[in-house]
Amino acid sequence: MAFEASRPRLLPHTDPVAAPVLAPGxxxxxxxxxxxxLCNLRCAHCFLSCAPENExxxxxxxxxxxxxxxxxxxxxxxxxxxxxGEPFLHPRIVEILSLALSYGPTTVLTNGTLLRPRHVxxxxxxxxxxxxxxxxxxxxxxxxxxxxxxxxxAGSFERAMDGFELLLRHGFLPIVTIVRTxxxxxxxxxxxxxxxxxxxxxxxxxxxxxxxxxxxxxxAERIGGYRDYERVTNEMLExxxxxxxxxxxxxxxxxxxIWVCPILLDAPDGDLGDDLGEAAAAPYALAHGACHTCWMHxxxxxxxxxxxxxxxxxxxxxxxxxxxxxxSAGGSA
Amino acid sequence: MRLSARRVALFGGVYAxxxxxxxxxxxxxxxxxDEAVCLGDLGAFGPHxxxxxxxxxxxxxxxxxxxxxxxxxxxxxxxxxGYTDPRDNAxxxxxxxxxxxxxDRAHREWMRDxxxxxxxxMPGRDVLLCHGSPRRTNEFLWESxxxxxxxxxxxxxxxxxxxxxxxxxxxxxxxxxxxxQVVNVGAIGRPANDGDxxxxxxILTADEEGGPPSVEWRRVDYEHRALAAEMRAEALPxxxxxxxxxxxxxxxxxxLPMKERARGKY
Numbered sequence: 001m002a003f004e005a006s007r008p009r010l011l012p013h014t015d016p017v018a019a020p021v022l023a024p025g026x027x028x029x030x031x032x033x034x035x036x037x038l039c040n041l042r043c044a045h046c047f048l049s050c051a052p053e054n055e056x057x058x059x060x061x062x063x064x065x066x067x068x069x070x071x072x073x074x075x076x077x078x079x080x081x082x083x084x085g086e087p088f089l090h091p092r093i094v095e096i097l098s099l100a101l102s103y104g105p106t107t108v109l110t111n112g113t114l115l116r117p118r119h120v121x122x123x124x125x126x127x128x129x130x131x132x133x134x135x136x137x138x139x140x141x142x143x144x145x146x147x148x149x150x151x152x153x154a155g156s157f158e159r160a161m162d163g164f165e166l167l168l169r170h171g172f173l174p175i176v177t178i179v180r181t182x183x184x185x186x187x188x189x190x191x192x193x194x195x196x197x198x199x200x201x202x203x204x205x206x207x208x209x210x211x212x213x214x215x216x217x218x219x220a221e222r223i224g225g226y227r228d229y230e231r232v233t234n235e236m237l238e239x240x241x242x243x244x245x246x247x248x249x250x251x252x253x254x255x256x257x258i259w260v261c262p263i264l265l266d267a268p269d270g271d272l273g274d275d276l277g278e279a280a281a282a283p284y285a286l287a288h289g290a291c292h293t294c295w296m297h298x299x300x301x302x303x304x305x306x307x308x309x310x311x312x313x314x315x316x317x318x319x320x321x322x323x324x325x326x327x328s329a330g331g332s333a
Numbered sequence: 334m335r336l337s338a339r340r341v342a343l344f345g346g347v348y349a350x351x352x353x354x355x356x357x358x359x360x361x362x363x364x365x366x367d368e369a370v371c372l373g374d375l376g377a378f379g380p381h382x383x384x385x386x387x388x389x390x391x392x393x394x395x396x397x398x399x400x401x402x403x404x405x406x407x408x409x410x411x412x413x414x415g416y417t418d419p420r421d422n423a424x425x426x427x428x429x430x431x432x433x434x435x436x437d438r439a440h441r442e443w444m445r446d447x448x449x450x451x452x453x454x455m456p457g458r459d460v461l462l463c464h465g466s467p468r469r470t471n472e473f474l475w476e477s478x479x480x481x482x483x484x485x486x487x488x489x490x491x492x493x494x495x496x497x498x499x500x501x502x503x504x505x506x507x508x509x510x511x512x513x514q515v516v517n518v519g520a521i522g523r524p525a526n527d528g529d530x531x532x533x534x535x536i537l538t539a540d541e542e543g544g545p546p547s548v549e550w551r552r553v554d555y556e557h558r559a560l561a562a563e564m565r566a567e568a569l570p571x572x573x574x575x576x577x578x579x580x581x582x583x584x585x586x587x588x589l590p591m592k593e594r595a596r597g598k599y
Contacts, residue, residue, distance in 0.1 A: 002490050003468040026468075026486070076486025078479060104480025105590065133477040133590040173591050191419055205594060207587070208418065243469075304417060305473050305588030 008248035011283055013234055019287035020234045022242065027280040028078045028249040029302065030068065031262050034060050034096060035085035036255055041111055044151045044222050045141070045179060047214035047290070048265055050085050057085075057265060058255045062092055062099070068253045069103045071276045079105040079306070083262055088114040097134065098126040107135040107303055109177070112163030113156060124170040135303055136167055136174040137209070141181060143193040151181065165201055175207040175303065209304055212297045214263055214290050226289025236295060243307060244298030245286070251279050262301055263290050334395060337454040338367040342551075343462065344534035345372030345399070345499020347389075348522025349379030349432065350577075353532045354388050356555035357521050364536055364551070370451060372499040372518060373399025373464035375444070376432035377412065378573045379522060380563040386440040398447035399464040399500065400471040404429070405436055406445025413471045418587035425585060427570060452493070457543025461493035465500040474498050474517060476505035477592035484515045495546060497537070502526075502582075503593060504533045506548045514545040521553065524580035526597040530557045531580075 008025035036057030039050035048054075069080070080100045087093050087108050100106040127134040140160055142148030148157040167174045176198065182190050191208065198206045215225050242248050252259040257271055258279035264270040267288060272279035286295070294300055299307035342361035347354050361369045371394050376382040389396055398406075400413045412429045416422040433441075449470060453460040466472035467487055474484075484507065488496055497516045503526065504519030519525055519533035531554050537546040557577050564574045572583040581598040589597070 002492060006468070006490065028483070073482040076482050076489075078483035104482065105478045127591075131477065132480070133592045135591050171595060173594055188419060205586070205599060207594070210417075299415075303478075303590070305415075305475070305590065306478070307415070 008242040008245070010234065010237060010242070016234070019285040019291075020232055020237055021283050021285045022245065022248060023283045024248050024280065025243065026249060027072075027075050027251060029081055029306075030072050030077045030079075031081045031083060031250060031252040031301075032060055032065060032068070032096075033057055033084065033252055033254040033259070033262070033265065034065075034082045034087050034093065035089045036060075037085050037265070038089055039084060039086040039111070040089060040114060041086065041153050041156060043141075043153070043218065045181065045213060045219040047217040047219055047263060048085075049217040059090055060253065060255055062096055064255065065096055065253070066099065068276060069100060072103070075277065075280060077104065079107065081107045081109065081262070081301075083109040086111055086114060088119060094119055094122050094126075097123060101126050101130040101132055101134055105132040105135070107137060109137045109139070110163070111152070111156070112138040112160035112167075112174075115163035115166050117166065120166050120170045120172070124172065127172075134172070136172050137177050137303070138164055138167070138174045139177050139179075140194075141179055143190070143197040161201055164198075164203075168202055173205050173207055175209055177209045177211055179211050179213050181213060207304070211300055212293050214293055216263075216288075216290055217266065226292065230289050230292045232286040232291045232295045240295070241298070245291075245294055246299075246301045247284050247286075247294075250301065251276070260284050261294075263294070264288060334448050334451045335454065336368055336370070336395065336451065338539075339456060340364075340366045340536065340538045341453060341455070342366040342369040342534060342536050343372060343497050343516075343518045344369070344521045345374060345464070345518050346377075346502050346520025346522045347371065347375045347385045348377040348520065349375070349382040349385050350522040350532070350560060351379070351381065351384035351388060352557070352560045353521045353553060353555045354385050356553050357532070357534055357551075358388070358392060358394075360551055360553055361534075361536070366536060368453070369394055370453070370462055371396040372462055372497065373397045373447070373470075374401040374499070374520075374522070375399070376405060376436055377401050377428050377522065378569075378576075379560065380567040380569060382432050382436045383440060386436070386443070390440075390443070395451055396447050397451050397462055397464050398444065398449055398470065401429075401432070402444035402447055403470060405433055405441045406443075406447070408441075414585065414588065415471065416585065416587055421585050421587045424570060424572065428573070431567070431569065455495075455537070455546055456539040456541065458494040458539075458546070459492070460495040460497060460537070460546070461491050462497045464498065466498060467491040467496060471500070473501050473588055474515070475501055475590050475593055476503065476507070476517070478590040479515075481507070481509055485509050485513070488513050488515070495537075497535075504535065504550060506535075508545055512544050514548075516548055519550075523576050523582070526582040526593075527580060528598070529580045530578060531555075
C-alpha cells in the first residue's frame with residue numbers, strides 16, 4: 001500500500017514503563033504561533049498562560065512566515081492554522097492571513113474581542129478571492145457574561161459577541177470553540193443554550209466545537225494538574241487510531257523554532273529544531289499529561305470534518321438513549 | 334480491480350435513493366458510456382436500502398467500498414463520519430440504524446468484501462477511484478479545505494494521474510500541474526445543497542492526447558416526490574425528506590468547511 005509509509009506509527013519499545021514514542025505520519029496541518037504567548041486577555045484556564053506580559057514566545061514576522069509556507073508546499077501540507085496568544089494583536093495579521101490563503105485553507109483562532117472592520121473587511125475580500133475557506137474559530141466559555149466572564153475577564157463576553165456579529169455581517173461563519181468546564185451531564189443543556197444565544201445574535205448556522213480542558217499552565221493552578229497515572233501507555237495505543245493525536249500530523253512554527261504541537265509549548269522537549277522537514281519527521285515521546293487528554297478525546301485541535309476517526313478503529317459507544325432524545329428534540333433545521 | 338474505458342460514468346453516495354440510481358444508470362446508458370462505476374455508500378438517509386443493492390448487483394456495476402458499506406459490512410455501531418455535533422450525530426445514528434436494520438444480511442456480507450479502490454486505465458492515463466481519499470475511506474476531500482500541495486501529494490503517493498472520490502456529496506474538480514486532476518463526483522442520493530432537487534454525477538471522457546479526461550457534470554431529474562413519499566411511509570425523519578424535496582441539506586452539516594456551508598440554506 002502506497003500510503004503505509006506516510007502513516008503514523010509507534011517505535012518499538014523494550015521498557016514497559018517508558019512513554020510510547022510516535023513517529024509522525026504525513027504533515028497535514030502547519031500551525032503558526034503568530035503572536036506567541038501574547039494575549040490581550042488573561043483567561044483563568046489558559047493552558048499556555050497567555051497574557052499581555054507573557055513574552056515566552058513572541059510575534060512571527062511576515063518574513064519568517066513566508067518561507068515556511070513555501071517549504072510546506074513540497075511537503076504536501078493540507079491546511080494552515082494561526083494561533084497565539086491573540087492573533088489580532090499582530091499589526092500585520094490581515095496581510096499574513098491573506099498570504100496563507102494564497103497557499104491553502106486557513107484557520108485563525110481568536111478571542112474575537114479585538115476584531116474590527118479594518119480586519120474583517122479586507123479578510124472577507126481575500127476569502128472571496130481564494131478557492132479556500134478562511135475559518136474563524138472564536139473562543140467562548142459561556143453563553144452569557146455571567147458564565148463566560150469569570151474565566152475570560154470582565155466585559156469579554158460582550159466584546160467577543162461584537163466580534164462574532166461583525167464576522168457574520170461579512171459573510172463568515174465562525175466556529176465557536178468552548179472549553180468544557182461544566183459537569184458532563186450538563187453538556188446537552190449547555191449546548192442548547194449556546195445555540196439559542198448564537199441564534200439571538202443572528203446566527204442561523206451554528207458551528208460549535210467543544211474541547212476538553214488541558215490541565216497545564218493557568219488551568220493547572222486553577223483546578224489542579226495531571227496525576228502521575230494520567231499518561232499514555234503503549235497498551236492504550238493498541239488498536240487506537242494514531243491519526244487522532246495532534247502530533248501525528250501537525251507541527252507548529254514559533255519564533256523559537258518548530259514545536260511538536262500547539263499545546264506543549266512549555267515542554268522543553270517540544271522544541272524540534274529549525275528545519276521543518278526534519279521536525280515533521282521527528283519522533284516524539286508521548287510523555288505528558290496533556291498527551292493523555294489528546295489521546296482520550298482525539299482531534300482536539302483540528303476543525304470539525306478534518307479528522308474523522310479511523311473506520312476500523314475501536315468505537316467509543318455513545319449512549320443510545322441520549323442520541324435518540326437529542327434527535328427528537330432537534331426539531332427542524 | 335482494474336478496468337479499462339474511454340468514457341465512464343462515475344457516481345457515489347447512493348444513500349438508498351433507488352429511484353435516482355435507476356435514473357442515473359438510464360442517463361449514463363443514453364450518454365453512451367463504456368462503464369458505470371459506483372464510488373460507494375449504497376445506504377444512508379433513504380428508504381428500502383436493499384433496492385439499491387439489488388439494482389447495482391443485478392446490473393453488475395463495480396462498487397468501491399464506502400464508509401457506510403464498510404460499517405454495515407462489519408456490523409460497526411455507526412457510519413464513521415466522525416460527527417461531534419450532538420444534532421448531527423443524532424440524525425446520523427437514526428439514519429445508520431434504519432439502514433442497518435433494513436439491509437439484508439447477504440447484502441451486508443457483500444459490502445464487507447467490496448474493494449477500497451478501483452483503477453481504470455483510460456487512454457494515456459491511470460484513473461484511481463476511491464470513496465473518501467486514497468489514504469482513508471472516510472476522509473472528506475472538500476473543495477475549499479484541500480490545498481493544491483496536498484492533492485498533488487495524494488496523486489504522487491497513489492501513482493495515478495486522475496483521482497476520483499465522493500464521500501462529501503458535493504461535486505468539484507481541480508486540475509493540477511503536470512496535467513493531473515482530482516474529481517469529486519458528488520452524490521446521487523441527495524441533491525448538492527444548492528436548492529435544486531436533481532442529483533449529480535460525472536462522465537469522464539478520455540482525452541485522445543493523454544491529457545486529463547474531460548469532466549461532464551450530469552444533473553439527473555428523477556421522481557424525487559415519489560422518493561419523499563416512500564421516506565414518509567417509512568417514518569424517516571422529515572429533515573431527510575425535506576432535503577430530497579428542496580435540494581437543501583438539513584443535517585450532517587457540521588463537517589462542511591465555511592465556503593461550502595455558506596452556499597447552503599442551513
